[in-house]
Amino acid sequence: MNNGLEIRLAARPQGWPTRETFDVAEVPVPEPGPGQMLVRNLVMSVDPYMRGRMNAGKSYVAPFQVGSALDGGAVGQVVQSDAEGFAAGDFVLHSAGWRDYAVLDGRSATKVDPDIAPLNAYLYVLGMPGMTAYAGLVDVARQQEGDTVFVSGAAGAVGSLAGQIAKLRGAKRVIGSAGSAEKVRYLTEEIGFDAAFDYHDGPVAEQLAAAAPDGIDVYFDNVGGEHLEAAIGALNDFGRVAECGMISQYNNATPEPGPRNMFMLVSKRLRLEGFIVGDRMHVQDQFRADVGGWLRDGKISYRETVVDGLRSAPDAFLGLLRGENTGKMLVKIADPA
Numbered sequence: 001m002n003n004g005l006e007i008r009l010a011a012r013p014q015g016w017p018t019r020e021t022f023d024v025a026e027v028p029v030p031e032p033g034p035g036q037m038l039v040r041n042l043v044m045s046v047d048p049y050m051r052g053r054m055n056a057g058k059s060y061v062a063p064f065q066v067g068s069a070l071d072g073g074a075v076g077q078v079v080q081s082d083a084e085g086f087a088a089g090d091f092v093l094h095s096a097g098w099r100d101y102a103v104l105d106g107r108s109a110t111k112v113d114p115d116i117a118p119l120n121a122y123l124y125v126l127g128m129p130g131m132t133a134y135a136g137l138v139d140v141a142r143q144q145e146g147d148t149v150f151v152s153g154a155a156g157a158v159g160s161l162a163g164q165i166a167k168l169r170g171a172k173r174v175i176g177s178a179g180s181a182e183k184v185r186y187l188t189e190e191i192g193f194d195a196a197f198d199y200h201d202g203p204v205a206e207q208l209a210a211a212a213p214d215g216i217d218v219y220f221d222n223v224g225g226e227h228l229e230a231a232i233g234a235l236n237d238f239g240r241v242a243e244c245g246m247i248s249q250y251n252n253a254t255p256e257p258g259p260r261n262m263f264m265l266v267s268k269r270l271r272l273e274g275f276i277v278g279d280r281m282h283v284q285d286q287f288r289a290d291v292g293g294w295l296r297d298g299k300i301s302y303r304e305t306v307v308d309g310l311r312s313a314p315d316a317f318l319g320l321l322r323g324e325n326t327g328k329m330l331v332k333i334a335d336p337a
Contacts, residue, residue, distance in 0.1 A: 003027060004026070005099065006099035007022055007070055008022065008068055008070065012054055017317070022313075024310075032080060035106070036103050037078050037081035037082065039096075039104055040077050040337075041101065041102060042074075044313065044333060045072055045073040045331075046316050046331060048250065049061070051250045051251065060276050071095055071096050073128060074123070074333075077336055083109075085106055086111070090111055091113070092112065094108055094110070100334070119336075124302060124328040125295060129158045130161055131277050131287050134283065137218070138287075139280050143218050144170075144217075148173040148174075148212055148214065148217050150175045150208065151176045153222030153245070154222075155176070156323075157328040158244060159222050163187065163193050165294075173195070174192070175194065177197055177208075180200075184196045203226075204226050204229075205233055208234050214236075215234050219231035221241060221245070222246075224245070224248050225256060228246075229260060232262070232270070235264070236268070239270050241273065303327035305327060307330070309333070313331045
């Protein structure tokens with residue numbers, strides 16, 4: 001069998017990553033041992049949380065190691081298997097992306113069915129981003145029927161699903177922010193947001209106030225910074241914030257000052273809670289039932305931004321950080337056998 005490629009962390013970035021942050025290495029195809037399988041990756045995910053893993057230091061997930069291959073969500077096809085329950089030709093979801101071939105044991109892979117949903121969907125609407133959107137709204141923010149919901153980064157993978165799920169769960173009004181006029185049109189004309197604005201067009205607080213004159217009840221935060229300060233100002237008494245991410249600050253070389261109106265957490269009796277999707281697995285069955293049903297019924301729409309070729313994975317990741325994607329950013333590695 002020919003050699004394969006893997007993408008390695010060449011150096012820890014200071015501020016924004018660059019193409020020099022990554023190294024593309026040609027490596028022999030690994031040999032599976034007893035109880036293992038060899039998987040050829042077909043499609044992989046790039047996600048904002050990966051930026052944090054490029055830094056050294058303790059966090060909720062181990063940092064990437066300089067000189068070693070990165071990892072992340074991927075769907076592949078089994079080439080050969082000695083793992084119980086898996087056979088050549090099976091499609092599997094796993095976390096050993098950023099490479100052509102991976103050796104896995106049965107505990108590290110989950111079979112997926114391309115007849116139920118496209119393989120890409122297992123990395124998006126039926127995968128970690130979908131679960132993140134669902135858990136953030138249902139389990140963290142406790143979104144209720146009649147709530148007004150604001151989602152920042154709303155044209156991204158998680159945000160676009162969060163807004164749709166909020167509407168399907170009976171939200172009175174869903175508002176999104178995005179980074180271009182085209183993305184604003186996508187939110188309001190394609191996926192059912194009641195209002196949306198381009199945060200480049202003026203102060204976020206002013207645009208949010210115009211879109212939500214009666215305030216908001218739930219804020220799903222993917223951006224942080226100015227967006228969080230604006231949301232705190234707009235939240236009604238007893239409002240809830242699901243802190244999913246703060247992509248506006250991931251590449252700051254020095255810390256950014258926090259919102260200046262934090263005392264409103266007290267005066268309005270707000271609840272602001274950060275969450276990691278891996279801590280919310282108790283709602284996974286509910287997520288699969290609800291979102292799977294909505295998907296089958298055609299009630300959820302989604303877009304993907306697909307970059308071709310494993311060598312292009314660093315560019316896809318850098319593009320994600322710059323907001324070049326609408327919906328999920330994916331990298332196509334190979335076609336199924």
